Amino acid sequence: MVRPMSPTDEPRPSSIPPETVLVRAREVRVRLTDEDEIGIDVGGEQLHAPRLALLLLDAFSSPRRVADVLAAVAGGGAERALEAEACVSHMASNGVLVLPEERAALGTRGWVRPSIHMLMLDDRGRTNGFCHALRTIVKPEDVVIDIGTGTGVLATCAALAGARKVYAVESSGIAEVAARVFAANGVTDRVSLMRERSTSLTLPERASVLVTETIGNDPLDEQMLEIVADAKKRLLTPDARIIPSAIEIWGIAVDIPRTVLERHVFTKRKVEGYCKEYGIDFSPLEEHRLSCSEPIMLDSRDVATWPLAEPVLLASIDMTKPFDTSISTRAGLQVSRESKHLGIMLAFRATLAPGLVLSTLPADFDPTSHWAHALFPAFDCLAVAAGAHIVIDYNYDRGTTTVRVNEG
Ligand SMILES: C[S@@+](CC[C@H](N)C(=O)[O-])C[C@H]1O[C@@H](n2cnc3c(N)ncnc32)[C@H](O)[C@@H]1O
Structure with missing residues (x-):
């Protein structure tokens, strides 16, 4: 089983009848990002929208006809009107804008699902x-x-x-x-x-x-460290007991099956196939990759034969002592066999009570576990020979994990 991710790549929605009356949902939070868009959190899910969404969210703070809001926000510009319409549809299909009668009801998106x-x-x-x-x-x-x-x-x-x-x-x-x-x-x-x-x-x-x-598939991405650090400062007695009292993050070098990689990455082989099929030079797609902070989520039942080495400890956080909420560590290992598609998969061990550890390490495989493994393809050294030494740089900061791998 796989703990679901917050879907950020929703299909493009269809447009909404202009007479529809919409209002902003109850649990909407907006984050400003460095890019030309904003992050919107609704019911525990995250989506991205252009900055224009800020104006629209403000306009829909009380129930309004879509046509009225679009006219006010677009200000006569055809291009802006189209962008605003697409943005309203996007927010409506993701539960950010809802019908007035839905506002009072319990939703079925995000953590409510x-x-x-x-x-x-x-x-x-x-x-x-x-x-x-x-x-x-x-x-x-x-x-x-x-x-x-x-x-x-x-x-x-x-x-x-x-x-x-x-x-x-x-x-x-x-x-x-x-x-x-x-x-x-x-x-x-x-x-x-x-x-x-x-x-x-x-x-x-x-x-x-x-x-x-609050342990994620990418173990720290639900911000457990920030939650616990804040609670220790403001909400707990100095000697409070914490469950989990400690968490370890482990990295496992794996050989990613080609079929799995090709569902997420434009490999040379894939791109050549597209060139042949469509008669178009798609070679630039090879550079269009996941970033080192975008993991692929894997069902733990599928990965049993993938490891290339014993797991290595990347980070160990004792919640009962003062700890840093950002992490930057390096660990090395030697792969036992050659791999054409190297990746690093994350697992965790959390201490719930003395002698009681919850683990997603392959050796502790539990068929009822709902946790997926976050997998980071090693784009800087995808192919490695048997016996190669690799170095993993693991970084975590405010909900974002990056994993880089190099030979060394
Ligand atoms: C992984 S679920 C766990 C739910 C429940 N404790 C259980 O064990 O089944 C995490 C829940 O934490 C909520 N959550 C995450 N961060 C939170 C925070 N800082 N304050 C309040 N709720 C939070 C989410 O909305 C979600 O319902």
Whole structure:
């Protein structure tokens, strides 16, 4: 099973009837990026839009006819009108602009989607692991904070484990479901649901236990380090126990099967095929590559025969001590056999409680695991001979991981 990624490459939407009345969805956050576009977060999903979207989001802060907004924003320019129309369609098909009656209802996108939570609850190693850790660690006087409560599973478990008080924090619409789970389990007297991002949250008291399952396929890209560092500063007692208390990031050199690589990368062979088929020189496509921060997500069941060497430790973070939220490390290894398509796949080991480790390393393969492996093709040395020494540069900063590989 594969933890879903936030889809950013949605197909192009069709246009919307001009008489339609739309309004901005409830949970929309905008990020300004360095590029000529903005990032829009809605219900835990991310999409990109041109800067013009800022004007449109402002215009749709209350219900408005699409035609009226387009006329006001376009200002008579035909090209701008087309861009605005495409942008409105894009935002409507991604749940950023919704019908007024939908605004009040619980959405079905991003972290609200039932399927995401089903995947995680079906991952018994993960869910039982976190629940077992809570039962081991939580004591009757504890105040627990569960950051990213989702369906409320861990907050409910903490309450049933005897915590005096549980703060369940959830920024997406799935919070509405968590509220009902707390009621169904008779724990509303002890569990307070906070419907916001932990990083803007204030609590009436500091918590003595933090639990957060914000480990991504690219283990750090859900910003667990930033979440924990912020909580330690503002929301936890100095001696608070943290679940997970530590996380290790491992790199595994793998031989990527050609068929897999060719689903994501314009290889020479692929491009030659296009040239032959269409009679067009497509050689520039070979330079159009994934960047070293764009991993391919792989189902862990598919990769058993791919490794070229034992995993190497790239980073080890002890959450109970002060730690840096950006990481820059280097590790070397020797590949056991030749590879035409070298890549580095990430895995993690998270310590949930003393002696209880959740791992996605191939040696600990769990068929119920929903975690995928993030794979970074080694574009600087795709082909390596048996016995070659390679050096992996692993960097993480504010939700973005980059992995570079060189022979050395
Ligand atoms: C991977 S899910 C885990 C859900 C649940 N704890 C479980 O174990 O099934 C992470 C959840 O955290 C929420 N989330 C992520 N970062 C958050 C933050 N800083 N504050 C509040 N919620 C957050 C997401 O919306 C998502 O519902």
